[in-house]
Amino acid sequence: MSVAPALGKIAVGVVVERRKAQSPWIDFTWKPVAVLAGLPEAAPWTMLSEDGDGATFYAGAAAVELHRTETTYYRDNLGSGAPMLWVALRPTGVVPPYEVFAVTADPSEGEAWTESGSDLVDVVPMPDALRTVIDAFVAEHHVERPFHKRKRDRADPDALARRGPMRKERE
Numbered sequence: 001m002s003v004a005p006a007l008g009k010i011a012v013g014v015v016v017e018r019r020k021a022q023s024p025w026i027d028f029t030w031k032p033v034a035v036l037a038g039l040p041e042a043a044p045w046t047m048l049s050e051d052g053d054g055a056t057f058y059a060g061a062a063a064v065e066l067h068r069t070e071t072t073y074y075r076d077n078l079g080s081g082a083p084m085l086w087v088a089l090r091p092t093g094v095v096p097p098y099e100v101f102a103v104t105a106d107p108s109e110g111e112a113w114t115e116s117g118s119d120l121v122d123v124v125p126m127p128d129a130l131r132t133v134i135d136a137f138v139a140e141h142h143v144e145r146p147f148h149k150r151k152r153d154r155a156d157p158d159a160l161a162r163r164g165p166m167r168k169e170r171e
Helices: 068-078 107-116 128-141
Strands: 008-020 028-037 046-050 054-066 084-091 098-104 120-125
Touching: 008 084, 008 098, 008 128, 028 054, 028 084, 028 120, 028 128, 054 068, 054 084, 054 098, 054 128, 068 107, 068 128, 084 107, 098 107, 107 120
Parallel strands: none
Antiparallel strands: 008 028, 008 054, 046 054, 084 098, 084 120
């Protein structure tokens, strides 16, 4: 995750699926299922389809931010054979139950989002239109950086010497 300002932003829409849960504790399970290149004219949380035990909704808009320092991660994602986007939904505690928090093409950033424990984070296939834009961004901004293995400091043998039991000094 970069702290530098994004050089590129791609507007996307997020589609989520709601399924009837097979659990006595919750009524539904939610899962991001697709990211749309561009923004539809639908309002957030518009129902797109419904079948017997599930429904899909347009959950809302997000922007995939592209940072020049993360091009190695984008390149690795694109070269995986099945590029993915990481979608994070944040619980609202009201209806609708989630809001779109973010979408990223950086696998390390997507993994970091899972650490909060409360957000719903999942991967979806990357649309071809986004793949083309991200591939062009990597081609323009990627700089190969050599890997430098850090050397460890040698241990000071005197610092590790065993000390005898400490005695209280009497006054």
